[in-house]
Amino acid sequence: MSNFKDVRIMDNFYQSSSFFPMPLTLIGTLNEDGTGTSYGAYSLIFPYYIAGKECYAMLLECRNSSNTAKGILRHGKCTINFMPYSTKNFEEHVNMGFPGDTPEEKMKTLKRFTPVDGKSKEEDPNGNYPKILDEALQVFECTWIKELDNAQDDKVEEEYNGPYHNFNGITSKFGAHFILKIDHILLKDKYYDALINGVTKKNFCPLPTNWGYRDSKNFWCSDYKKASSVGIPNREVDITSVRYAAERLQTDVKFTDDALKMLVKVPRPFLKLVLQGCVKWADENNCKLITEHEMQIINDKRAQEKKKK
Ligand SMILES: Cc1cc2nc3c(=O)[nH]c(=O)nc-3n(C[C@H](O)[C@H](O)[C@H](O)COP(=O)(O)O)c2cc1C
Secondary structure: OOOOOOOOOOOOHHHHOOOOOEOOEEEEEEOOOOOOEEEEEEOOEEEEEOOOOOOOEEEEEEEOOOHHHHHHHHHOEEEEEEOOOOHHHHHHHHHOOOOOOOHHHHHHHOOOOOEEOOHHHHHOOOOOOOOEEOOOOEEEEEEEOOOHHHOOOOOOOOOOOOOOOOOOEEOOOOEEEEEEEEEEEEEOHHHHHHHHHOOOOOOOOOOOEEEEEEOOOOEEEEOOOOOOOOOOOOOOOOHHHHHHHHHOOOOOOEEOHHHHHOOOOOOHHHHHHHHHHHHHHHHHOOOOEEOHHHHHHHHHHHHHHHHHO
8 A cells, every 4th residue: 555645535536536448439419499410529428238138238427517418318329439549539539528509500610520310210211220430440329218217208398407317318517327229230341340359459540538527728648559468367267167157057058077077168157147048058959968079069059149149
């Protein structure tokens, strides 16, 4: 502890009491009458539901009087645009981060980026969706899950005097949180190829990091340098512990040691789930003994399903 100083925790602690790495995005929402898309700079935007739920979702934290909060409350849709870094592009984010400009003023201020229709509009040509930015490296198209935390009746108001929600909708006098279902993730070709065919140092998506920190004069952001990687630890569990887990399953399906050996690299927390998947396959295929051969079939099937996704 002698190597640290204890910092006072204040409002906006992520930028006033610490250095916090965050994404840098421009979030697009429809203006009041739905005739155009207005963009605001946002960094407090993080993955929220990542697995095991009925959808995938992001969490946005924003000022409840912002154009973005109003756009989401009114129309329920937004686009999260991850732009490439350059000093000029960062300046554009800072321009889009100036509180008080109306959506109409912001639409005129946006100089470097081009709003275009996204996948939501392509799928539903008669629907009204905020546009995505053509220069983005990656875009998430999202829909607010307003029913969470009973926020469905929240609407745009001059002032919010409570009661406030805990985690979705209007959450304090000046704050709002929005849990946003991800409808589409759109990636530029090069980075789509990287995901599908393998990431290297050359094709890693070069997104900048907003450091949150700002003093009375400057916003701080760092350019993307280059990706480096370290290998995933090759920690094989002992076959006895895989056998132990297999024997504890509520089933009459048995595994041979050769089959269990094929599971020694599965990380501990997922082992039961993987074994249960094998038993499910065995039940569906009237199989009572899983050998190396059946395990191979199950693995191939899993690989096919992954490819389809
Ligand atoms: C780089 C950057 C990141 C920002 N991140 C956030 C954020 O995550 N949440 C927030 O409420 N305001 C954030 N701001 C401030 C908003 O951009 C500012 O309130 C702006 O007026 C929002 O635009 P809008 O009213 O069009 O939504 C950020 C500003 C900048 C420049």
